[in-house]
Amino acid sequence: MLVCERRLAEQVAGLGSRQPQLCIPNCAVRLALLLWRALVRTKETPAMADLRTESVEFPANGEIGRGYLAVAQGDEPFPGVIVVQEWWGLDEHIKDVARRLAAEGFVALAPDLYHGQATKEPGEAQKLMMSLNMGDAVKELVKATDYLASRPEVAGRGIGAIGFCMGGGLALNLACESSKIRAAAPFYGVNPTPVDTVHNLNGSLLAIYAENDAYAGESVRQELEQAVKAANIDHEIVVYPGAQHAFFNDTRPEVYDREAAVDAWQRVLSHFRQNL
Numbered sequence: 509m510l511v512c513e514r515r516l517a518e519q520v521a522g523l524g525s526r527q528p529q530l531c532i533p534n535c536a537v538r539l540a541l542l543l544w545r546a547l548v549r550t551k552e553t554p555a556m557a558d559l560r561t562e563s564v565e566f567p568a569n570g571e572i573g574r575g576y577l578a579v580a581q582g583d584e585p586f587p588g589v590i591v592v593q594e595w596w597g598l599d600e601h602i603k604d605v606a607r608r609l610a611a612e613g614f615v616a617l618a619p620d621l622y623h624g625q626a627t628k629e630p631g632e633a634q635k636l637m638m639s640l641n642m643g644d645a646v647k648e649l650v651k652a653t654d655y656l657a658s659r660p661e662v663a664g665r666g667i668g669a670i671g672f673c674m675g676g677g678l679a680l681n682l683a684c685e686s687s688k689i690r691a692a693a694p695f696y697g698v699n700p701t702p703v704d705t706v707h708n709l710n711g712s713l714l715a716i717y718a719e720n721d722a723y724a725g726e727s728v729r730q731e732l733e734q735a736v737k738a739a740n741i742d743h744e745i746v747v748y749p750g751a752q753h754a755f756f757n758d759t760r761p762e763v764y765d766r767e768a769a770v771d772a773w774q775r776v777l778s779h780f781r782q783n784l
Contacts, residue, residue: 558581559578559579559580559581559607559610559611560578560579560581560610561576561577561578561579561603561606561607561610562576562577562579563575563576563577564576564577564617564655566651566652566654566655567651567655568647568648568651568652569644569647569648569651573619573620573648573651573652573655574619574620574623574624575598575617575618575619575620575652576598576602576603576606576617576618576620577606577615577616577617577618578603578606578607578609578610578615578616578617579610579615579661580610580611580612580613580614580615580661582613584660584661584663585615585660585661585662585663585664586613586614586615586661586662586663586664587613587614587615587662587663587664587665587667587668587780587781587784588614588615588616588617588656588657588659588662588664588667588668588784589609589614589615589616589617589667589668589669589670589780589784590616590617590618590619590649590652590653590656590667590668590669590670590679590682590689591605591606591609591616591617591618591670591671591675592618592619592621592649592669592670592671592672592674592675592676592678592679592682593618593619593620593621593622593671593672593674593675594633594672594673594674594675594754594757595633595634595636595637595673595674596626596627596628596633597620597621597622597625597626597627597633597636598618598619598620598621598622598626599626599628599759600759601757601758601759602618602672602675603618605618605670606618608773609670612777614668614780614784615656615659615661615662617652617655617656619648619649619652621640621645621648621649621678622636622640637674642678642681645678646678646681646682646685647685649669649678649679649681649682649685649686650682650685650686653667653669653682653686653688653689654686654688657688664784665690665783665784666688666689666690666691666710666711666783666784667686667688667689667690667784668689668690668691668692668693668779668780668783668784669682669683669689669691669692669693669694670692670693670694670695670776671694671695671697672695672696672697672754672756672757673695673696673697673723673753673754674697675694675695675697676694676695676696676697676698676724677694677697677698677699677700678697679692679693679694679697680692680694680697680699680700680706680713680715681700681705683709683710683711683713684700684705684706684708684709685708686710687710688710689709689710689711690710690711690712690783690784691711691712691713691714691779691780691782691783691784692709692711692712692713692714693714693715693716693776693779693780694713694715694716695716695717695756695772696716696717696718696721696723696724696753696754697724698723698724698728699728699731699732699735703731703732703735704735704738704739706732706735706736706739706741707735707739707741709736709739709741711742711783712741712742712743712779712782712783713736713741713742713743713744714743714744714746714775714776714779715729715732715743715744715745715746716746716748716756716772716775716776717729717745717746717747717748718747718748718751718752718753718754718755718765718768719747719748719749719750719751720750720751720752720753721751721752721753722753723753724753729745729747732745733745744775744779746772746775748765748768748771748772750765751765751768752765755768755769756768756769756772756773
């Protein structure tokens with residue numbers, strides 16, 4: 509089980525409140541952000557022109573789950589990866605992560621845990637996260653994993669899971685709940701409660717953190733490392749010096765750390781290719 513929603517909210521409250529100090533018109537802000545993304549991504553991602561993306565549905569908790577699917581083009585099948593959202597929702601950044609994975613030869617599914625809602629406002633994001641039943645969210649992710657594994661484009665030794673912030677904790681919990689997850693790559697997420705739930709991991713773990721992170725700080729990292737060592741889980745824990753929480757999110761130049769993000773991405777790709 510995950511820590512309760514209230515504890516999550518208390519830990520992440522205020523993390524998204526820092527805004528870049530740009531004293532320019534809104535249209536110029538949007539243009540600047542587009543140029544920023546083009547600059548930081550120029551050498552990071554292969555061409556995506558041949559990718560196929562679609563909205564998909566799958567059975568989940570007695571209802572219909574939905575998600576964003578990105579499929580690699582070429583000789584199928586490919587390994588599958590679940591991409592778990594931040595507290596903002598299934599936004600363009602998370603969809604972009606799915607597309608980037610597809611460009612690297614994976615089939616990526618990003619489930620929509622907020623069921624159509626997304627925001628850029630920290631206060632609203634906190635409300636959305638607080639309203640999310642974390643236990644049900646993990647169950648929905650398990651169903652999404654089953655669905656992805658059943659897709660004709662997907663094959664391999666298992667499914668991967670990657671997530672960020674709230675999604676980092678959810679991705680790790682998913683890996684503890686679904687035996688289909690053979691490689692997990694949570695970014696700066698909280699640990700399962702109790703932490704020895706990691707004994708249920710059925711594959712390899714790559715846990716990525718920022719040094720300057722009030723949400724997933726040193727105590728979180730040490731607790732996880734002790735638990736996976738005790739469980740004899742194949743693992744790697746990486747901490748990026750000087751990086752801040754959410755350093756991988758290239759839509760947020762106030763926290764984005766290009767050097768750390770590029771290195772982390774290469775580690776993730778290697779992790780998935782070795783284990784899926």
